[in-house]
Amino acid sequence: MSKRQRSNEVCADCSVPDPHWASINRGVLICDECCSVHRSLGRHLSQVRHLKHTPWPPTLLQMVQTLYNNGANSIWEHSLLDPLSVMSGKRKANPQDKVHPNKTDFIRAKYQMLAFVHRLPCRDDDSVTAKDLSKQLHSSVRTGNLETCLRLLSLGAQANFFNPEKGNTPLHVAAKAGQILQAELLAVYGADPGTPDSNGKTPIDYARKGGHLELADRLVEIQHELTDRLAFYLCGRKPDHKNGQHYIIPQIADSSLDVSELAKAAKKKLQSLSNHLFEELAMDVYDEVDRRETDAVWLATQNHSTLVTETTVVPFLPVNPEYSSTRNQGRQKLARFNAHEFATLVIDILSDAKRRQQGNSVSVSKENVELILKSITSQHSNESQDNDQPDYDSVASDEDADLESASSKANRKKATKLEKQNSVPDSDYDNAVSYSDLDDTGSGRKGRQRSAGWQGEGSVPETGDTDADPSSVLPSTEDVIRKTEQITKNIQELLRAAQENKHDSYLPCSERIHVAVTEMAALFPKKPRSEMVRTSLRLLTSSAYRLQSECKKTIPVESSATTDIQLVTQQVIQCAYDIAKAAKQLVTITTKENNN
Numbered sequence: 001m002s003k004r005q006r007s008n009e010v011c012a013d014c015s016v017p018d019p020h021w022a023s024i025n026r027g028v029l030i031c032d033e034c035c036s037v038h039r040s041l042g043r044h045l046s047q048v049r050h051l052k053h054t055p056w057p058p059t060l061l062q063m064v065q066t067l068y069n070n071g072a073n074s075i076w077e078h079s080l081l082d083p084l085s086v087m088s089g090k091r092k093a094n095p096q097d098k099v100h101p102n103k104t105d106f107i108r109a110k111y112q113m114l115a116f117v118h119r120l121p122c123r124d125d126d127s128v129t130a131k132d133l134s135k136q137l138h139s140s141v142r143t144g145n146l147e148t149c150l151r152l153l154s155l156g157a158q159a160n161f162f163n164p165e166k167g168n169t170p171l172h173v174a175a176k177a178g179q180i181l182q183a184e185l186l187a188v189y190g191a192d193p194g195t196p197d198s199n200g201k202t203p204i205d206y207a208r209k210g211g212h213l214e215l216a217d218r219l220v221e222i223q224h225e226l227t228d229r230l231a232f233y234l235c236g237r238k239p240d241h242k243n244g245q246h247y248i249i250p251q252i253a254d255s256s257l258d259v260s261e262l263a264k265a266a267k268k269k270l271q272s273l274s275n276h277l278f279e280e281l282a283m284d285v286y287d288e289v290d291r292r293e294t295d296a297v298w299l300a301t302q303n304h305s306t307l308v309t310e311t312t313v314v315p316f317l318p319v320n321p322e323y324s325s326t327r328n329q330g331r332q333k334l335a336r337f338n339a340h341e342f343a344t345l346v347i348d349i350l351s352d353a354k355r356r357q358q359g360n361s362v363s364v365s366k367e368n369v370e371l372i373l374k375s376i377t378s379q380h381s382n383e384s385q386d387n388d389q390p391d392y393d394s395v396a397s398d399e400d401a402d403l404e405s406a407s408s409k410a411n412r413k414k415a416t417k418l419e420k421q422n423s424v425p426d427s428d429y430d431n432a433v434s435y436s437d438l439d440d441t442g443s444g445r446k447g448r449q450r451s452a453g454w455q456g457e458g459s460v461p462e463t464g465d466t467d468a469d470p471s472s473v474l475p476s477t478e479d480v481i482r483k484t485e486q487i488t489k490n491i492q493e494l495l496r497a498a499q500e501n502k503h504d505s506y507l508p509c510s511e512r513i514h515v516a517v518t519e520m521a522a523l524f525p526k527k528p529r530s531e532m533v534r535t536s537l538r539l540l541t542s543s544a545y546r547l548q549s550e551c552k553k554t555i556p557v558e559s560s561a562t563t564d565i566q567l568v569t570q571q572v573i574q575c576a577y578d579i580a581k582a583a584k585q586l587v588t589i590t591t592k593e594n595n596n
C-alpha cells in the first residue's frame with residue numbers, strides 16, 4: 001500500500017485518519033479503537049487483521065483494499081447516506097466519540113443489528129429469494145465487480161451454492177474467469193476450492209486449465225488454510241504445497257506430556273471423534289490461535305498507557321450464537337491453556353487432521369512426523385492449576401442470541417434454539433476437559449515444584465510459606481498503574497524485538513520485565529487475603545520466570561541441540577501476554593477495591 005493512498009484513508013466507522021486494521025469479511029479499514037470493538041463481537045461478525053503487523057496473502061489484501069476503495073462501507077451504512085437520516089439525528093461515530101458507549105453502540109448497530117443496510121438478509125425459510133440471490137452471485141463473480149458480490153453475500157447469497165442448471169458453484173465460475181479477487185471474497189464467505197462440479201472437476205482444476213496459475217496455487221493454499229495457520233502459529237512456516245507437502249506437524253520432543261497416560265487418552269478421544277465434531281474442534285482451535293495472535297499484535301502496537309486504562313483486551317473467544325452453549329463454553333475454556341498445553345493440543349489436531357485426510361489407520365506413524373521442535377521443555381504456569389479463576393469461569397452468555405448476525409441464515413435458527421434455553425449439547429465432546437485433566441500429570445507436579453523453589457528465593461507473596469496473617473490491605477491504584485505501565489512498556493519493546501527478529505534483545509528485555517514484576521509484587525502484602533489477588537500475582541510472577549527461561553534459550557550454547565527460534569519466539573510472546581494479562585487483572589482489582 002503506498003503512502004499516498006493511505007493518507008486519504010479513514011476509519012470506516014468513526015473517520016479517524018490512517019486506519020491500521022482491516023475487517024476482511026466487511027471489506028472495510030478501521031482504526032485501533034473501532035478494531036477493539038470489532039474483536040469483541042467475534043470472528044463470525046468481523047474478521048480483523050492488522051495491515052502491517054500481520055502477514056497477508058497479497059491478493060487477500062488487494063481484495064480488501066479494492067472493496068474499501070470502491071465504497072463497500074456504504075453497504076453497511078446505506079440508510080445513513082440518506083439526508084433524511086441526518087435530520088432525524090441518526091449519525092455515524094465521530095473521531096472524538098468515546099469508545100464506550102458511543103463507538104461501541106454504533107458498531108454493534110452497524111454490523112450486528114444491520115441497522116443501516118438497504119435490505120435485511122433474506123429469511124431462512126425464504127428459499128426462493130436465497131436461490132435467486134445465489135444465482136445472481138453465480139453470474140456476478142465472472143466480472144471484477146467485488147462490491148456487487150459482497151452486497152449479494154450480505155443479503156444471504158450462498159458462497160457454496162451449487163447451480164443445478166450450470167452444474168457448478170460460484171467459485172468454479174470465478175476460477176474459470178481468472179477472477180482471483182472474487183475467489184478471495186468467496187473463500188472468506190466459506191467457498192470450498194475442493195468442491196467438484198457435475199464433471200467432477202474442482203475450481204483448482206479449472207484455474208490450472210485456464211492458465212491462471214497464481215489463482216490455482218492460491219486456491220490450494222485456501223484449501224489448507226486451517227492446518228497451515230496452526231502449523232505457522234507453532235513453527236513460523238507453512239507446508240510447501242507446490243512440491244506436494246501439505247502438512248507440517250511440529251513435535252515437542254522432550255515433553256513428558258507426550259507419554260503420559262492421560263495425554264494418550266486425550267489423543268485417543270480426539271481420534272474417536274466423528275469427522276464433523278473433529279472439524280468443529282479444529283475450527284475452534286483456529287479461532288483461538290487467531291485470538292492469541294491478534295492479542296499479541298494488539299499488545300505490540302498499542303500505547304502502553306491505553307493498555308491499562310481501556311478495556312480493550314479480548315480475554316476469551318466471544319459468544320457465537322450460531323453454536324450451542326456447550327460449544328461456546330468449550331471455546332472459551334481454550335483461553336485457559338498455557339502456551340505449552342495449547343501447543344500440545346494444536347499438534348494433536350494437526351496430526352489427526354493429516355491422518356483423517358489420508359485415511360490412515362489410527363496408529364500415527366512416527367517416521368512421518370517431522371521432528372523440528374527439539375528444545376522445548378515442559379513448563380506449566382501456575383495459572384493452569386487455578387481453574388477456579390473467576391474471570392474465566394463466566395459462562396457463555398445468551399444475551400446476544402436474539403440479535404441478527406451478518407449474513408448467515410443459520411444464525412437465526414440456532415439463536416431461537418438458544419433462546420429456548422435448550423441445554424442439550426450438540427457435541428458430546430467437551431474439548432477442554434480432557435486437556436485440562438493433563439494438569440494432574442507428573443509434568444504438572446514438576447512445574448509446581450520448580451515454581452515453588454523459585455518463589456522461595458524471591459520476595460514473591462505466596463500463601464503457606466510465610467507466617468504473616470492474611471492481609472486485605474491493597475496498594476494505591478496509582479502505584480499499581482505506574483508499575484503496570486513500566487511492565488507493558490518493556491513488554492512492547494520485547495514484542496517489537498520479536499517482530500524485527502532481534503533475538504539478542506530478548507534476554508535484556510526479559511530481565512527488565514522481571515525487575516518490574518518483582519517491584520509490582522512487592523507493592524502487595526506478603527499474604528493477600530483476596531484469592532483473585534493471589535491468583536493474579538502467581539500468574540504474573542510465574543510467567544515472568546517462564547519468560548526469562550525462554551529468553552535464555554536464545555543464548556548460543558555449543559553443546560545444546562539447535563534451538564528453534566520461531567518456537568521460542570512464540571513461547572516468549574505467550575509469556576509476555578500472560579504477564580500483561582495478570583498486570584491488567586491487578587489494576588482492575590485494585591481499582592475496584594479502592595473505590596469501594
Ligand SMILES: [Zn+2]
Pocket residue numbers: 011012013014015016030031032033034035
Ligand atoms: Zn474508528
